[in-house]
Amino acid sequence: MPHRSLLRQITDYANRANPYPLYEELRRTPVLHEEDGGPYLVSSYWDILNLLHDPRISSDAANLAAAGADEMGGAAETGLPPSFIRQDPPEHDRLRRIANRPFGPPHSPHKIEAMRGDLAEIVSALIDGFGESREIDVVDQFAYPFPVTVICRLLGVPREDEPRFRTWVDPIVASLDPDTGGQDAERRHAAHEARMHLGMYLAQLVEQRSKEPTGDMLSELVTSHGPDGPMTTMEVLSTSVLLLIAGHETTVNLITNGMLTLLRHPEYLERLRDDPRLAVNIVEELLRYEPPVQLVPQRTCIADIELRGITIPRGSRIWLVLAAGNRDPERFSDPDRFDPDRGDIQHLGFGSGIHICFGAPLARLETQIALSELARRLDNPRLLEDPPPYRQNAVLRGPRHLRISFDGLRP
Template sequence: MTPVSLLRQITDYANRADPYPLYKELRKTPVLHEEDGGPYLVSSYWDIESLLHDPRISSDAANLAAAGADEMGGPEATGLPPSFIRLDPPEHDRLRRIANRPFGPPHSPRKTESMRPELAEIVSGLIDGLGDVREVDLVDEFAYPFPVTVICRLLGVPREDEPRFRAWVDPIVAGLDPDTGRNDAERQKAAQEARLQLGMYLAGLVEQRSKEPRDDMLSQLVTSHGPDGPMTTMEVLSTAVLLLIAGHETTVNLITNGMLTLLRHPEVLQRLRDEPGLVVNIVEELLRYEPPVQLVPQRTSIADIDVRGITIPKGSKIWLVLAAGNRDPERFEDPDRFDPDRRDIQHLGFGSGIHSCFGAPLARLEAQIALSELARRLDNPRLVEDPPPYRQNAVLRGPRHLTIGIDGVRP
């Protein structure tokens, strides 16, 4: 199997339902380079973990462009600057600290935990809303609306605007797909236009909040004057776009992948009903076993880097294949087994280093509440189609639909 064919298979939609045999093949060459300017693929746990903490790896959009990578949504395309996840220190650190003030420690240490009753109420309402149906698409009727409602409330985006929001988010997320076998120009154009439209919509909300601040995160971003100074209006817009998208996309996949895995392991589903506290370990094992973010394709080396005797030259594109590292037998015993009793689950599901997932505490709590309540309240849930149809995206991997049969909904 040539390096080119392996890379194409990983990004090929035909393998989306089960990419793990390809990741196993990839780990035989832990640092694999596709010729003709292609990326270096890194697939072993310890190498990925090390590179995520390596300052010689850049996330800066300008370095990506210099390396020849397509950069979706750059300032020249949309008028918006890159969000902080597409920047390096010190600018990354400054913007992330400002964004974190209303969201987590040290300034808001109990923000996520304080949301638990509200999250439980939203989950209960969605499950109640299923009514007397005997078949349900878990994505459209639960896993998508739950985190979207949460992030809209958190930021202060009117819930009635959600249909417009989804019409913008879908092409933006599609633009992140690194499928090497597809024509990229049309997807990138649609993503740029959607990001511009979303930014313009948010600009109206930012203007409102600057005049009449409310008790929401968008108002706090607009009015923040901490030790790092205020964000500019453009920085607020880029941060808000990032939080709206990242605040629900990975959680949708985490919940859907989680329920799919539990239905494939009915003994674990029954244990969750009997032992609700098991959900904490279940979610961590899901983040290892079926991570919602499979790979990180947008990194650039800003110096020569040696990995296992292979030199990754300065200016090279690097893909960190998180899902391959999460099933690395050098790190995890029996890695292809879903084991909720597994100890030492230091997975890469939320990344690591300075770019580790900003909303990880909230995503964990959302998944814990969602899976616990689905297990408790759905009567005799079962898969209607396995494997289900998957989303196109190779980066944010999860079912597009997950149709399950049920005998009813318990109170």
Template sequence: MAEGILKQILDYSNRANPYPLYEELRKTPVFHDGTGPYVISTYHDIQSLLHDPRLSSDAHNLAAAAGDPLADGEGGGGGEEAALPPSFLKLDPPEHDRLRRMTNRPFGPPHSPHRIENMRDDLHGIVTGLIDNLGDPGRIDLVDQFAYPFPVTMICRLLGVPREDEPRFHTWADTIAAGLDPDPDADPAERLRVTHDARMELGMYLAGLIEERRKNPQDDMLSELAAGHGQDDTMSTMELLSTSALLLIAGHETTVNLITNGMLTLLRHPDVLADLRENPELAVPLVEELLRYEPPVQLLPQRTPLVDIEVRGVTIPKGSSMWLILASGNRDPNRFEDPDRFDPYRKDIQHLGLGSGIHSCFGAPLARLEAQLALSELARRLDNPRLVEDPPPYRRNAVLRGPRHLEITCDGIRP
């Protein structure tokens, strides 16, 4: 095992292509350097652990995390709601199950089976408007001009944020997203203050909107969450706040990366881009292969065994910090044939890109649909798009990996 492999994975100079490091890591499927986290890097082990009830997502079960480079935020582990109580993402059953069940009632099956599909026209309208307003086709930043505004606008519509207030949400999302990325040149105290202030402003706005929706319900997700369904299926105001913030921030970050990683991959594979332009139905398997090949969430840090557990003959002590390297499992040759090849025509794409088990990505149906529509419309309407810079500059975040800017040039924008 290479010396300091975890430091190399977190090192920004390797952000553009961490996959050779993951290949090295898989040679020691349960890696531990004696002080840091236990790192799991192979597909079947990760899949098994994601379904193991002995593994906790609650930081309260984590012993002192000495030696864990993500324990203090290095590498961009980040939390989504430091000014609010933990969301269900960071809780264990039964509280996790209660909050996730209540959140799912107005979001998806069985209670709201058509909510996401019924948003297809709204999604298409947002995508069309953003592409119409890209401006000079000779210089487009697909992150700032498209991938960032698209999902936050959609989440505002989902929650029921008034249209006139959507720009405020964009500002808060941008500020909080910036706070998730390490910045060695910035004053840490000032960054913390700015991010905290944005979260507080977001929380106060949501509190007011929740109160308004309780008095005057609308046909939106926030109204249904605020209404509740009996004593055991009603969230407190603070739970509503943390859940709403989770939907905004976590949903936004993963979708931005999925779209930008997707366009970067397509621009590097012009034959697939051309096929998508002619066959928009290819977007469905293509997004699944993207979630395997370039997942927006690279790893899940700080999972914690509630008891001593054994993986591959290695005993991992109770309270230890564990990293599950999803992106490494997705490139495991013992699971996928020719795993370093981007192939949307694969017959078997059972990836780890959206997690698995009880903490699988809550917003997966919406993220999939957003990426499918975004990539198929960009492929259809951008005339001969080319990368300005390859590799592009990446976010400093090692967990939420994606380009910070994706500048392209094209010959024009089709109607």
């Protein structure tokens, strides 16, 4: 199989439902270079892990643009500075520390755990909302509204405005897909318009919070005066956009991939129903087995890197195929088997290094609560379509719909 053909197959929607045989083939050439200035693809677990900690790999949007790729954060189109995930130290570190103050340790060590009751309440209300229905779409009626409600409330978005975000989020997320076949002008225009509307809305909200802080995360970002100083208004806006998009889209896919996997492995669904403590291991194994982030295409080499006898030249683009590394038989035994009882599940699902997923603790807790409650309350759930239809996105992979039937709701 030609190398270029393999990359195109990985990004081809026709293979979205099951890209794992392609990843297996990719691992046979752990460092694969596309012709004609294409990226280097890295697919083995240990190589990916090492590169995620390697300071010679840059996340800076300017370096990516210099390497001949679009910056996939839309900063140039909206006038916003790149978010901290699109920057390198020291600016990355400064902005991430400021963003983390109201979100987690060491300044807010109990923030996420204190949300457990609110999360459970939102989940219960969504499941109650199924009413007398015996068929639902897990995505539209549960997996999407749950995390978007959570992140909006965390930031301080008024509840009446929450439904507006889907019309903005969907085109922005679609624009994150790597385009190996040329620019899609219509998709780019839709994402640009969505970013503009979202940015204008958040600018108004930031102005309100600067005058009247309400204790939410947005208020704390606006008024923070810690040792790293305050964020500028533009930095608050870019951070807020990042949290809204990344803070819910990956969790939608994690919950949906999780329910699909459990329905395909009913023995674990039954065990989870009887013992909700199993949710912790199930979520970790899901992050290995069906990660919502399949690959990281936004990296650039800022120095020559020797890897497996191959020199990756300075200025080259590099794609880290996390989902391939997560099923690397050199790292995991029987990697294509879903096994929450594994004694060692050190996956790459949230990345690693300085750019490890900022919202990982919240995503974990959301998914644990969501899957354990679905398992407990749905009587005899079963898939209506397998495989389900998937989103177009090859980076943030998950079903667009997940239609299931069940016999009723348990109290």
